[in-house]
Amino acid sequence: MATRDRAARLGTPRLKENDAQYGKRQRTAGGPAARPPLSTASQNAPAPPPVEAPIEFSGREDVDALLNEKMKGKNKMDYKGKSEQMIEYIRKLRACIKWLLDREDANLAEIGKLTGLIDAAEKHHTEIVAQLESQIDESVATKEELQKQYASLEENLKKVEAETMVLLRSYGDEKEARIAAESSRNELSEELNRVKLDQKRLNDQIKMLQDTNKRLQEYNTSLQQYNCNLQADATKNAETTAKLQKEKNTMVETMNGLKDHANSVKMQLDLAKSSQGEALKQKNDLLKEVDTLRCELQQVREDRDHKSAEICSLLSDLSAHKELSGKTSMEIDNILNRCGALEETCSTQSERIKTLEIQLISANEKLKRSDLTTMETMTEYENQKRILEDLQLRLTEAEQKNVDGEKLRKKLHNTILELKGNIRVFCRVRPLLSNESGAVSYPKSGENIGRGVELMHNTQAYSFAFDKVFDHSASQEDVFTEISQLVQSALDGYKVCIFAYGQTGSGKTHTMMGNPEVHDLKGLIPRSLEQIFQTSQSLISQGWKYKMQASMLEIYNETIRDLLATNRTSVQDGVVSKYNIKHDANGNTQVSELTVVDVRSINEVSSLLKRAAQSRSVGKTQMNEESSRSHCVFTLRIFGVNEGTDQQVQGVLNLIDLAGSERLNKSGVTGDRLKETQAINKSLSCLADVIFSIAKKDEHIPFRNSKLTYLLQPCLGGDSKTLMFVNLSPESSSTSESICSLRFAARVNSCEIGIPRRQTQMRSLSQG
Numbered sequence: 001m002a003t004r005d006r007a008a009r010l011g012t013p014r015l016k017e018n019d020a021q022y023g024k025r026q027r028t029a030g031g032p033a034a035r036p037p038l039s040t041a042s043q044n045a046p047a048p049p050p051v052e053a054p055i056e057f058s059g060r061e062d063v064d065a066l067l068n069e070k071m072k073g074k075n076k077m078d079y080k081g082k083s084e085q086m087i088e089y090i091r092k093l094r095a096c097i098k099w100l101l102d103r104e105d106a107n108l109a110e111i112g113k114l115t116g117l118i119d120a121a122e123k124h125h126t127e128i129v130a131q132l133e134s135q136i137d138e139s140v141a142t143k144e145e146l147q148k149q150y151a152s153l154e155e156n157l158k159k160v161e162a163e164t165m166v167l168l169r170s171y172g173d174e175k176e177a178r179i180a181a182e183s184s185r186n187e188l189s190e191e192l193n194r195v196k197l198d199q200k201r202l203n204d205q206i207k208m209l210q211d212t213n214k215r216l217q218e219y220n221t222s223l224q225q226y227n228c229n230l231q232a233d234a235t236k237n238a239e240t241t242a243k244l245q246k247e248k249n250t251m252v253e254t255m256n257g258l259k260d261h262a263n264s265v266k267m268q269l270d271l272a273k274s275s276q277g278e279a280l281k282q283k284n285d286l287l288k289e290v291d292t293l294r295c296e297l298q299q300v301r302e303d304r305d306h307k308s309a310e311i312c313s314l315l316s317d318l319s320a321h322k323e324l325s326g327k328t329s330m331e332i333d334n335i336l337n338r339c340g341a342l343e344e345t346c347s348t349q350s351e352r353i354k355t356l357e358i359q360l361i362s363a364n365e366k367l368k369r370s371d372l373t374t375m376e377t378m379t380e381y382e383n384q385k386r387i388l389e390d391l392q393l394r395l396t397e398a399e400q401k402n403v404d405g406e407k408l409r410k411k412l413h414n415t416i417l418e419l420k421g422n423i424r425v426f427c428r429v430r431p432l433l434s435n436e437s438g439a440v441s442y443p444k445s446g447e448n449i450g451r452g453v454e455l456m457h458n459t460q461a462y463s464f465a466f467d468k469v470f471d472h473s474a475s476q477e478d479v480f481t482e483i484s485q486l487v488q489s490a491l492d493g494y495k496v497c498i499f500a501y502g503q504t505g506s507g508k509t510h511t512m513m514g515n516p517e518v519h520d521l522k523g524l525i526p527r528s529l530e531q532i533f534q535t536s537q538s539l540i541s542q543g544w545k546y547k548m549q550a551s552m553l554e555i556y557n558e559t560i561r562d563l564l565a566t567n568r569t570s571v572q573d574g575v576v577s578k579y580n581i582k583h584d585a586n587g588n589t590q591v592s593e594l595t596v597v598d599v600r601s602i603n604e605v606s607s608l609l610k611r612a613a614q615s616r617s618v619g620k621t622q623m624n625e626e627s628s629r630s631h632c633v634f635t636l637r638i639f640g641v642n643e644g645t646d647q648q649v650q651g652v653l654n655l656i657d658l659a660g661s662e663r664l665n666k667s668g669v670t671g672d673r674l675k676e677t678q679a680i681n682k683s684l685s686c687l688a689d690v691i692f693s694i695a696k697k698d699e700h701i702p703f704r705n706s707k708l709t710y711l712l713q714p715c716l717g718g719d720s721k722t723l724m725f726v727n728l729s730p731e732s733s734s735t736s737e738s739i740c741s742l743r744f745a746a747r748v749n750s751c752e753i754g755i756p757r758r759q760t761q762m763r764s765l766s767q768g
């Protein structure tokens with residue numbers, strides 16, 4: 001019954017209101033001039049509006065001056081004066097917004113132009129660098145090749161020189177050996193000649209000795225003959241003596257008679273005796289002479305033998321010498337042959353050396369030419385480098401301009417958001433499943449392209465427009481790109497709150513968490529954390545140091561559960577009194593005993609997300625097999641200090657996956673699940689009550705009516721940047737549920753809940 005009441009409150013009767021708000025949104029998008037004045041007093045004023053003088057803005061100072069302008073009446077009760085000032089102030093603000101939008105457009109155009117220039121310069125630069133690099137590579141390759149050739153030629157030359165040296169040395173050795181052999185041959189020839197002369201002399205001597213021997217033999221024969229003759233004479237003389245004796249006897253007989261005769265005969269005997277003595281003497285002398293001659297002969301024979309032996313040895317020496325000289329001549333011939341071959345090799349090597357030298361000269365010339373080309377290329381490279389440096393300088397300047405432009409754009413974005421002051425709403429429609437038929441379409445023309453969504457229900461068409469509508473084809477990255485600036489604000493010290501609202505199975509969890517493990521399926525939570533960590537890293541160079549603390553809880557049946565608690569029993573026990581929500585004066589929220597983890601890297605956050613996903617309670621309904629029946633709140637607190645400027649910022653990023661918003665009759669649940677759905681509906685209805693109450697500027701905002709609204713009080717209370725995703729299921733059976741969600745979203749979108757404020761202060765102040 002209560003749900004029907006709420007549906008009636010948020011549903012059909014509000015269609016007109018929504019259309020009115022839709023018209024208001026269109027006018028807002030058309031520029032500040034089209035936006036109706038905020039104060040109703042000005043609409044009701046009877047007097048015609050005074051002729052307005054055009055307001056000019058020349059720069060930031062004018063905007064700052066306008067922003068710092070204070071409303072002052074003549075006195076406390078001078079409401080008219082104050083309201084006129086207010087009207088004037090609003091007029092100036094409109095002019096300022098227009099001026100800021102113009103400037104933003106101009107800046108965007110300038111950024112576009114600069115980006116184009118940078119792109120062209122980068123392209124040109126890349127082309128030149130590529131050309132130069134290829135030229136340098138070519139010349140380096142040529143140089144290397146020539147150097148290699150040069151080195152190989154030098155090596156060859158060295159080898160050839162070494163070979164030539166070896167050959168020359170061996171040639172010298174051979175020459176020396178040849179000279180030595182020739183001198184030894186000459187010596188041997190001389191010795192041979194000498195030996196031949198000796199031989200000749202010895203032959204002459206032998207011949208002479210043989211002659212002497214022959215003569216001595218003849219002399220010996222003649223002496224033997226003479227001796228025989230003497231012996232024959234001696235025999236004859238003995239016969240004569242005997243005859244004479246006989247005759248003596250005869251004579252003795254006749255001696256007496258023949259004494260004279262005897263004496264004369266005696267005298268003849270003595271004479272014969274002395275001639276015999278002489279002959280004996282002669283014989284002895286001759287014998288002695290024969291002995292001497294024999295000795296001499298012996299001597300001559302010995303000499304002859306000795307000389308013969310000498311001749312034999314000389315002959316053997318001669319034959320050895322002859323052999324040696326034959327060998328030596330052969331060796332000499334060999335050596336001469338080798339000498340010839342070596343001379344031939346030498347001449348070939350000389351020719352090769354000459355060719356190599358010619359090649360070397362041409363290689364040197366080539367090297368010189370390539371050196372020259374390299375020098376030219378280097379000069380060209382230096383020129384291009386200078387151009388490049390110039391371009392890089394210009395690029396840096398352009399980048400700096402870009403950064404400045406970005407800063408200004410960010411500031412303007414924040415200013416516009418601050419001036420707008422309402423909750424932004426994005427709509428996302430999930431793709432159809434295979435067995436579903438669709439009932440959602442999108443405007444194909446007009447202002448609402450990309451912002452509008454249309455539904456057919458009971459032959460009636462419903463159209464809605466939001467800040468952005470993502471159709472079924474939008475990727476996780478497309479969605480994140482749109483909210484990345486908002487996430488960035490958390491680092492700048494804003495409280496940021498992004499929540500996903502929609503019926504069960506409409507894609508809330510897919511949008512908020514997705515699949516953190518798969519790059520393309522990562523949802524807003526992992527992508528936001530990645531961006532925050534990356535940006536915080538890049539801001540280190542500007543003196544910023546950040547500390548981040550994460551917590552994650554779910555609200556199930558109005559009970560808080562700590563999803564990061566390591567003690568699982570305490571999580572499942574879910575002791576209600578344990579987690580009390582408190583807000584301090586600075587609008588910071590604390591949940592007692594909730595696990596708050598210091599995170600220093602994206603990896604740490606990833607593991608936390610995994611831990612939380614495991615802890616999350618998942619129920620079953622008829623609509624979605626894994627429908628999450630709790631609100632899941634991820635909170636990242638960011639504390640930033642700038643060491644250079646002593647500036648401190650404190651931002652909060654709340655990413656909330658709300659429980660499914662389906663109505664009871666559709667989910668068809670009973671028992672525990674009914675209680676669950678009632679609790680969900682209650683907290684979502686409380687969320688709507690809070691938002692509308694803020695929009696109506698009620699004195700009492702019912703934050704405490706549910707745990708969710710109380711927890712998010714600082715983020716809903718006006719000084720935060722809030723974005724709501726309304727997720728839709730496109731199938732026709734969900735149309736009525738989708739229309740409810742869209743009506744709620746359109747109403748939220750029209751609410752002005754306040755101006756977001758950046759939480760920033762100086763360190764000394766906070767410390768003091």
Ligand SMILES: Nc1ncnc2c1ncn2[C@@H]1O[C@H](COP(=O)(O)OP(=O)(O)OP(=O)(O)O)[C@@H](O)[C@H]1O
Nearest residue numbers: 430431504505506507508509510624627628659660
């Ligand atoms: N944009 C999308 N692209 C592809 N698949 C999607 C998309 N949105 C949702 N889905 C798929 O639809 C199914 C339901 O989505 P999801 O669980 O995110 O719904 P939910 O609104 O979170 O449901 P519950 O309220 O029960 O938690 C999932 O299988 C999810 O992967």
